Amino acid sequence: MSNDFKKYLVIGTGALGGFYGAKLAKSGLDVHFLVHSESDYKFIKTHGLKVKSRYGDIYLNAINCYNNPDNMPKGDVILVAIKAFSNNVLKNILPPVIKDSSIIVLLQNGIGGEEYITDLIDNTRIFGGLSILAVSKDGPGLINHHDFGSIKIGQYNPDSNPREVSLQLNEIVDDFEKAGIFASAVPDLMKARWEKLIWNIPFSGLSVLLDADTKQIISNPNSLELAGEIIKDVAMAAEACGKTISPDFQQKMIDITVTMTPYFPSMKLDFDSGKPMEVEAIFGNPLRLARKAGYNAPYISMLYHLLKVLQKR
Amino acid sequence: MSNDFKKYLVIGTGALGGFYGAKLAKSGLDVHFLVHSESDYKFIKTHGLKVKSRYGDIYLNAINCYNNPDNMPKGDVILVAIKAFSNNVLKNILPPVIKDSSIIVLLQNGIGGEEYITDLIDNTRIFGGLSILAVSKDGPGLINHHDFGSIKIGQYNPDSNPREVSLQLNEIVDDFEKAGIFASAVPDLMKARWEKLIWNIPFSGLSVLLDADTKQIISNPNSLELAGEIIKDVAMAAEACGKTISPDFQQKMIDITVTMTPYFPSMKLDFDSGKPMEVEAIFGNPLRLARKAGYNAPYISMLYHLLKVLQKR
Numbered sequence: 001m002s003n004d005f006k007k008y009l010v011i012g013t014g015a016l017g018g019f020y021g022a023k024l025a026k027s028g029l030d031v032h033f034l035v036h037s038e039s040d041y042k043f044i045k046t047h048g049l050k051v052k053s054r055y056g057d058i059y060l061n062a063i064n065c066y067n068n069p070d071n072m073p074k075g076d077v078i079l080v081a082i083k084a085f086s087n088n089v090l091k092n093i094l095p096p097v098i099k100d101s102s103i104i105v106l107l108q109n110g111i112g113g114e115e116y117i118t119d120l121i122d123n124t125r126i127f128g129g130l131s132i133l134a135v136s137k138d139g140p141g142l143i144n145h146h147d148f149g150s151i152k153i154g155q156y157n158p159d160s161n162p163r164e165v166s167l168q169l170n171e172i173v174d175d176f177e178k179a180g181i182f183a184s185a186v187p188d189l190m191k192a193r194w195e196k197l198i199w200n201i202p203f204s205g206l207s208v209l210l211d212a213d214t215k216q217i218i219s220n221p222n223s224l225e226l227a228g229e230i231i232k233d234v235a236m237a238a239e240a241c242g243k244t245i246s247p248d249f250q251q252k253m254i255d256i257t258v259t260m261t262p263y264f265p266s267m268k269l270d271f272d273s274g275k276p277m278e279v280e281a282i283f284g285n286p287l288r289l290a291r292k293a294g295y296n297a298p299y300i301s302m303l304y305h306l307l308k309v310l311q312k313r
Numbered sequence: 314m315s316n317d318f319k320k321y322l323v324i325g326t327g328a329l330g331g332f333y334g335a336k337l338a339k340s341g342l343d344v345h346f347l348v349h350s351e352s353d354y355k356f357i358k359t360h361g362l363k364v365k366s367r368y369g370d371i372y373l374n375a376i377n378c379y380n381n382p383d384n385m386p387k388g389d390v391i392l393v394a395i396k397a398f399s400n401n402v403l404k405n406i407l408p409p410v411i412k413d414s415s416i417i418v419l420l421q422n423g424i425g426g427e428e429y430i431t432d433l434i435d436n437t438r439i440f441g442g443l444s445i446l447a448v449s450k451d452g453p454g455l456i457n458h459h460d461f462g463s464i465k466i467g468q469y470n471p472d473s474n475p476r477e478v479s480l481q482l483n484e485i486v487d488d489f490e491k492a493g494i495f496a497s498a499v500p501d502l503m504k505a506r507w508e509k510l511i512w513n514i515p516f517s518g519l520s521v522l523l524d525a526d527t528k529q530i531i532s533n534p535n536s537l538e539l540a541g542e543i544i545k546d547v548a549m550a551a552e553a554c555g556k557t558i559s560p561d562f563q564q565k566m567i568d569i570t571v572t573m574t575p576y577f578p579s580m581k582l583d584f585d586s587g588k589p590m591e592v593e594a595i596f597g598n599p600l601r602l603a604r605k606a607g608y609n610a611p612y613i614s615m616l617y618h619l620l621k622v623l624q625k626r
Contacts, residue, residue, distance in 0.1 A: 209522065209619060210619065210622050210623070212622075220622050220625065222617075222618040222619075222621040222622050222625075223618060223619075223622050225618060226614070226615060226618035226619065229611070229614060229615070229618075230615075233611065298542070298546065298611035298612055298615075299611055299615055301539070301542060302539060302542070302543075302611075302612055302615050304535075305535040305536060305538060305539035305542075306522060306523065306535075306536075306539065308535035309523050309525075309533050309535050309536050310523070312533065312535075
């Protein structure tokens with residue numbers, strides 16, 4: 001479809017949705033934002049959306065924003081950027097904005113998000129996006145982009161097997177690339193999800209448990225060694241589920257964390273501000289998949305249960 | 314030896330040493346206390362030692378207490394009741410109080426304490442005592458006995474195998490029993506140490522990590538399930554080291570915790586008051602033994618590394 005007519009929808013204008021949406025809109029695409037919080041909605045409607053970034057600020061003053069999906073146009077590409085623990089609202093939000101040719105890209109970490117939308121749309125039109133992106137929402141309409149910004153997009157497959165990269169997928173990746181986002185298409189979405197968990201499980205988990213940023217985790221010999229053991233556990237869980245993560249990749253997750261600007265993962269930011277954490281998507285569902293496949297995943301289990309206790313408080 | 318002449322020494326008059334020493338002294342035995350803190354020493358010398366207990370208070374007003382081992386008589390039975398992380402001071406404290414026939418009973422949880430004293434005394438005269446005891450030191454000369462009070466005593470064996478229960482050991486157990494302490498002699502000290510760890514590793518570890526007492530741990534379904542998984546891990550570590558802990562025993566440790574008066578393990582009390590924790594004795598040494606024996610002990614490892622990080626702060 002010509003980009004003159006293609007409509008991108010951003011469902012959830014938090015840090016991540018706001019960042020990608022602003023980049024896509026800035027590149028000239030027709031982007032429509034659904035804003036959940038009423039105060040955010042009012043602010044953005046009046047003042048627009050600002051992304052502060054070391055790679056150049058973006059300021060969108062005229063912005064298509066909505067507080068009700070019934071008022072939105074139907075989307076060609078619908079980017080779902082809400083937190084995984086809110087996925088049960090999608091059955092209400094998505095129907096009015098879906099048409100026969102819509103594609104949904106679930107911009108969520110962890111495993112299991114698709115099950116909330118498979119009743120709403122044919123599963124061949126469900127995609128997932130895994131971001132390496134350090135962003136925070138620092139105020140109404142204000143997103144702070146700290147580092148990174150790459151995204152891998154793949155097509156959902158209910159049996160978790162790879163799928164050929166379609167023209168549609170390549171088109172979306174092109175749109176992201178033109179918007180200055182380092183994007184790539186991956187044939188194996190489930191493998192990409194496990195690869196992301198190789199970083200997320202140790203560093204999000206330890207950050208919350210130890211009240212530490214990435215640099216503090218990596219600088220202490222005990223948490224560094226523990227991160228290595230957790231990474232191995234996640235890799236073994238992935239292996240049990242049929243996804244091989246190479247030792248090189250595992251080591252790379254440590255290495256990039258060493259060079260990273262010290263950073264609190266979004267789960268830690270959520271925890272500190274008393275918000276729910278994506279414990280089921282990032283820990284619970286991978287744990288259950290691994291155990292179903294015969295691997296006990298002790299480190300994931302321990303992180304899962306500890307975070308569940310902390311979450312409850 | 315007749316109890317008229319037998320001298321008991323208590324090395325370290327904290328909650329545990331003070332409690333057992335007071336009970337033994339109250340029963341008529343000749344007990345001599347080494348008090349580390351100078352202010353405690355002055356207080357106890359003037360005002361005596363008080364144990365508050367739901368099973369009856371004890372008040373010792375005339376007490377043999379010392380601030381210097383050089384002034385102490387040599388001991389027939391030397392109860393070492395300092396924290397495991399202070400064991401390196403024993404090479405200075407013990408020589409002046411040891412005679413040829415002395416017996417040392419290391420009243421410490423965890424594994425590895427004996428290596429600090431094997432140079433000081435023949436290993437056949439080293440014993441270990443494992444307590445189930447909820448006590449706290451609530452002020453100078455003031456010990457609060459919350460619950461329990463049983464002790465298992467066994468003879469050290471460098472190769473970790475069982476040893477026949479000797480007459481000497483039976484005599485010590487008799488002294489404890491006469492003092493109203495539920496004591497028993499065990500042939501397999503190393504097995505008793507692992508059994509104690511079955512409780513200590515999950516409940517001390519989780520208490521510190523989750524800032525929770527025993528009841529809070531056991532009441533939350535996630536920490537309860539996690540405690541069960543950790544217990545299994547400790548049992549498998551023990552098994553790798555040649556000590557079988559029955560599933561019944563493992564379950565019993567959960568069951569007694571359910572019925573227990575809500576309680577903060579001493580490691581948690583130490584942590585909260587900024588004191589060091591016995592992380593190496595209770596987590597590090599068992600972990601290294603298990604790994605040497607070929608079992609990875611993932612839960613123990615995770616607790617060990619997390620506590621080491623928290624300890625460092």
